[in-house]
Amino acid sequence: MLQVARLAPKLLGESTPLVIDFVRSQFHPDGGFRDRAGESDLYYTVFGLEALLALRADISFDVVARFLGQYGDGEGLDLVHLACLARCWADLPESLRVDVPQGRILDRIESHRSGDGGYHAVRGSSSGTIYACFLATGAYQDLDRPMPDAGAMLGCIQPLRASDGGYANQVDLPIGTTPTTAAAAILLRWLDQPMEAGISEWLLACCHKDGGFFASPMTPLPDLLSTATALHALSCMQADIGAIKEPTLNFIDSLWTNKGGFYGNWSDDALDCEYTYYALLALGHLSL
Numbered sequence: 643m644l645q646v647a648r649l650a651p652k653l654l655g656e657s658t659p660l661v662i663d664f665v666r667s668q669f670h671p672d673g674g675f676r677d678r679a680g681e682s683d684l685y686y687t688v689f690g691l692e693a694l695l696a697l698r699a700d701i702s703f704d705v706v707a708r709f710l711g712q713y714g715d716g717e718g719l720d721l722v723h724l725a726c727l728a729r730c731w732a733d734l735p736e737s738l739r740v741d742v743p744q745g746r747i748l749d750r751i752e753s754h755r756s757g758d759g760g761y762h763a764v765r766g767s768s769s770g771t772i773y774a775c776f777l778a779t780g781a782y783q784d785l786d787r788p789m790p791d792a793g794a795m796l797g798c799i800q801p802l803r804a805s806d807g808g809y810a811n812q813v814d815l816p817i818g819t820t821p822t823t824a825a826a827a828i829l830l831r832w833l834d835q836p837m838e839a840g841i842s843e844w845l846l847a848c849c850h851k852d853g854g855f856f857a858s859p860m861t862p863l864p865d866l867l868s869t870a871t872a873l874h875a876l877s878c879m880q881a882d883i884g885a886i887k888e889p890t891l892n893f894i895d896s897l898w899t900n901k902g903g904f905y906g907n908w909s910d911d912a913l914d915c916e917y918t919y920y921a922l923l924a925l926g927h928l929s930l
Contacts, residue, residue: 643874646926647696653891653925657898661918662699664902665690668915673702673709675915682709684719684726689915691733696922706730707738715746721754721763725777732784744785751781752790759791760798770798771811776825779832793833799826806859807844819858820848820868824875831878842881845872849886853893864893865907870920873927887928894921894928 651658668675668690674682675690687709694701710731716724724747731742756762760770761778775795782789804810808818809826827841848856854864855872869890876883883890897905903913904921 643923644692644696646874646877646930647692647919647922648698649926649929650696650922652929657902658697660900660902661922662694662697662902664913665693665697665915665918666699667902669702673705673707678912678914684710684713684723684730686915688726688729688733689919691730693915693919693922695733696919696926703734703738707734710734715743716750719750721751721761721774721777724751725781728781728784744787748781748785748787751778754778756798758797758801759794761795769801769813770795772799772802772809772822772825772829773811775799775829779829795829796833796835799829802826803838807840808858817858817860818844820845820855821857821871824871827875828878837879842876842879845876846881846883846886848872849890850893851889853886853889853891855890863907863909866894866897866904866917866920866924867906869893870923870927873924877927877930883927890924891928894924897921 654661668686670676670682672682674684675687677683677686691701691706710727713719713727716727719727728747731739753765754761754763754774756770757768758770761774762770763774775798779789801813802809802811804818805816806818808823810818811822823841823845827837830837848859848868850856850864855868856864857868873883894904896908898921899905899913901913904918905913906917
């Protein structure tokens with residue numbers, strides 16, 4: 643994803659410094675990046691770091707390393723923040739990662755294995771979710787370790803296909819969601835599985851006529867998370883997005899502000915690193 647997000651300045655042009663300034667404004671003196679309440683958070687630190695890396699901006703890596711160091715091996719963190727801890731460390735120079743307890747972080751992630759071979763936010767669950775599988779897979783990739791019995795995740799992913807052709811995070815739901823379907827497509831590709839029929843068509847059907855992707859066929863407004871993840875999955879599937887490029891660019895432009903950040907959707911009234919990063923990822927794909 644980061645490699646694609648690096649292409650965003652091709653479309654941002656002279657606005658790139660404004661985006662850099664906004665992301666830097668979200669950097670907390672303690673080394674993390676601010677959430678919407680203004681406090682440092684590992685989750686938002688992922689997006690702040692990746693946005694600055696994508697824009698090739700300077701980062702105070704030593705300060706970030708001190709912030710990450712307080713979390714040790716992730717004891718007490720939930721699955722989302724464990725995965726974020728792994729990603730943040732992976733974004734730092736190798737010289738600052740020498741003493742990172744990678745094995746213990748991954749042991750904690752592995753403790754979230756579910757009975758069906760996937761992963762779940764709640765330890766000991768009988769069935770997993772695609773989102774949790776995606777987080778766990780990313781953590782193993784970030785820390786450059788092989789996932790044990792990765793193929794077992796298929797036992798979790800396959801039953802989560804919804805009756806409308808998308809993927810959901812719970813079994814037997816009639817309607818899939820765009821981020822979950824996109825994650826399923828990326829996981830299937832990583833597992834070297836043949837792509838199931840209709841996934842790209844389902845995602846494309848979630849594109850608003852004026853650009854951007856809905857979170858599900860029932861959602862009233864498109865948003866940047868769904869747009870970025872859908873474009874990423876469609877690119878992985880080598881789907882033709884030519885017809886939706888221009889309206890999707892217009893959609894993203896409608897969410898930009900002269901403060902340099904991007905809103906998450908048309909009803910949003912707060913800026914943060916997360917949606918600004920998703921804008922960069924989407925723009926990167928649209929620049930190809």
